[in-house]
Amino acid sequence: MVLAQLGGSISRALQQMSNATVIDEKVLKECLNEITRALVQADVQFKLVCDMQTNIKKIVNLEDLAAGHDKRKIIQQAVFKELCKMLDAGKPSFTPKKGKPSVVMFVGLQGSGKTTTCTKYAYYHQKKGWKPALVCADTFRAGAFDQLKQNATKAKIPFYGSYMESDPVKIAVDGVERFKKENCDLIIVDTSGRHKQEAALFEEMRQVSEATKPDLVIFVMDSSIGQAAFDQAQAFKQSVAVGAVIVTKMDGHAKGGGALSAVAATKSPVIFIGTGEHMDEFEVFDVKPFVSRLLGMGDWSGFMDKIHEVVPMDQQPELLQKLSEGNFTLRIMYEQFQKILKMGPISQVFSMLPGFSAELMPKGREKESQAKIKRYMTMMDSMTNEELDSSNPKIMNESRIMRIARGAGRQVREVMEMLEEYKRLAKIWSKMKGLKFPKKGDMSALSRNMNAQQMGGMGGLQNLMKQMGSAKDMMGMFGDGN
Template sequence: MVLADIGIRISNALKKMTNSTVINNEVIDEMLKEISNALVTADVSLKMVIELTNNLKKALDLDSMASGHNKRMIIRKAVFEELCKLLDPKIQPYKPVRGKVNIVVFVGLQGNGKTTTVSKYAYYYKRKGWRPVLLCVDTFRAGAFDQLMQNAAAAKVHFYGNRTERDPVRLAKEGIERLKADPEMFDLIIVDTSGRHKQEGDLFEEMKQIVKAINPNQIVLVMDGSMGQMAYDQAKAFKEAVKVGAVIVTKMDGHAKGGGALSAVAATQSPIIFLGTGERLENLEEFEAAPFVSKLLGLGDWKGLIDILKTSTANDERSKNLNKRIQAGKYSLRDLYDQFETILNMGPISQLMDKLPGIGQISQAKGEESNKKFKNYIVIMDSMTDEELDVPKIINQSRIARIARGSGRSIKEVNEVLMQHKTFEKIVCSGITNKFKSGYGNIGASQRMAKLIPQNVLQQVGGLSGINNIMKQMGGNLKDMF
């Protein structure tokens, strides 16, 4: 049973309580029993489960609830808050600072996914406008140099290392000195250190010497989420050896023990900053207790969704130009091309859908299928002339056949692209523009959000009316984010 299934069990327990005709102590006890069983299944320690249950019993004293209060809402809120407390040590980790060179050292046992995570971390910050560089000081594992260099190339970030130097401390010190020499070139130096198969003196001594030599701003511990409660001892040992300031938990894409690992790490007062949810560079998600619990219970992760949308469209000159054209009642295939690229820049479709309430996770295969379709559409539009992209109405049957041959796609797919354009054009240049006189740049948040969400996703949440309902449920808090 994977972690998502645990969330479904807890969510079902809450729904059962909500649907009860009468809310009494028996109903609450049954709900708490189901939640406790789900957490134990997720490998959360029995001590923590008992503590959570006792806290909920105190908070859910029906006799102390004033008459007229919405007991169901109070109960749901209390469960949500206690689950957040279970995962949140309330400690703020270091965040890279603009205008200076930030040094972040990664540590962890071999096999926990450290080198892959280092690359994802660099890719994450590169997309946010940072200038990261990967520094390899792992001289213990054969192939570490080549793996990190290949990962850096895939992430399109700079790499520094030395095949011949066998002293990791000297390598780290010399590497930092060279990379810091030109602060205009790099502002985030990410150091990948050696790992071992187990916690041992050599590993900890090497870490201490490297940390002393380069004095990093942050030390990040990478841990395997499948180890469950055993994560507590590992996190504690690393924190005692070096000043670990944050933790990234990997392999969170298919393990029921993930809940145990997260709660165990939190119990060591270690702030979790990211979760590794797959092998791709994009599969690194920011961790915050409240959005995580919300997504776990099927309520969606709105903060994560908004971050994806804002990152994909921030400082995009094309978006500004699109606003102007739509205000003038114009929407071309070139505009559709730009929007498809924006969608692809958000990462896998499955990652986007996973953050929407009421949809849940879709398989990676389906996500890849959707991404592939968008890429095929872009290939088709690459085979069009400038005139066709700017004036779609001139595309007749003979042009469609030529475009299909030139792109290596079928006539049916070319027609799909043209149909997609007509659908988008109708939305952005008719009803919405007429209703909101000042144009796309000033229409409501729900309309802006609907434009950015892929059509197959939009349909599953009930279209524009579904987005409006979601906005109401959020109390309008999303309005200022678009």
């Protein structure tokens, strides 16, 4: 069961319970059984699932609840809380500081995506102002240094390794010393992996760790390893001081529950998840927004962070003003398409919005979706200012449509399709009219408001979706490659 299906199964179980006329023990049991089945199929360790079910039953004692209590809301909040607890290590990981040299050592089995993840981690921090460097201490896998060298060169990150030296400890020590002298403040050491857990792997890890004295050891885990996740993570934790976990290949093609069991095994937080092969397909992991997105409830703070990354500060109040006014023109649609293309993978961006899941935006369709947006933008490039700035769709008569099609080199039916999508989006945009947006681009209050609506249970979620419009309508624009 892929991660999106897991979220969909839990959401459906909660929805079915919410639709029940009376919430009694039978309805609660059916709901919990469905959630348990979904988690076990997703390879979450069976004991963790049983503990979660027991805890929810303790929280939700229907006999003790007074008549005035909202039983649906209490059950939904309990499920949300327990899923968060399952993923929460209860303590933060070490955080590197700019200007002060930190050594971070990566460990994991071969094939987990460790070397690629090292580069992603370095690239992420480089964009944030750190001066990272990569050290290849993997002398076991043929081609490991070549891979790291290629990745680092592409990301313009300094690297160190050797084709001649076979001792990983010496390479690690030499690399760390070199980059400390060069005033790098984030030195990342990539260690050897194996196809399976074995004494030689753990001994080598211990030696590299003792020699380099890392500030943080990150365990990299492939999300598809299944029920072996718990035992594997525990074995690494017993050999080296694992302080954080990065879960790779969370791109909709693999089971995710098993890897999430690593939190319980290592008592260390997941700090990032890899969502694809590209350098920018790497997300900071935050428990509550992740669970919220897993259940199709969205992540407003993450979405607004994305907006802040691509919308200049001086333009943010203008964008929020347009949202609150509810007047949607073709020019606004064009501008928003530009921002969406800058935000990164479309499925990643839209998974942050309430009601959107990877089931509505299948992984692997991003190129088609982006191509469609670009086609629409080409058509809009052939429009006049009057056409772009009008919020009246009736202005687009037959002669205008034919002129736009000729100018863009597209067929009339494609222009008609684009205008239909504009009408659909305009309808959704109008639902946001009157929303109170904070001034000066501060979205924390809006995020709290949206999160409060999400935690209001399915009723609150349905109200939010009514406010936002139909998810399927909005996603229809991106869902096929016509």
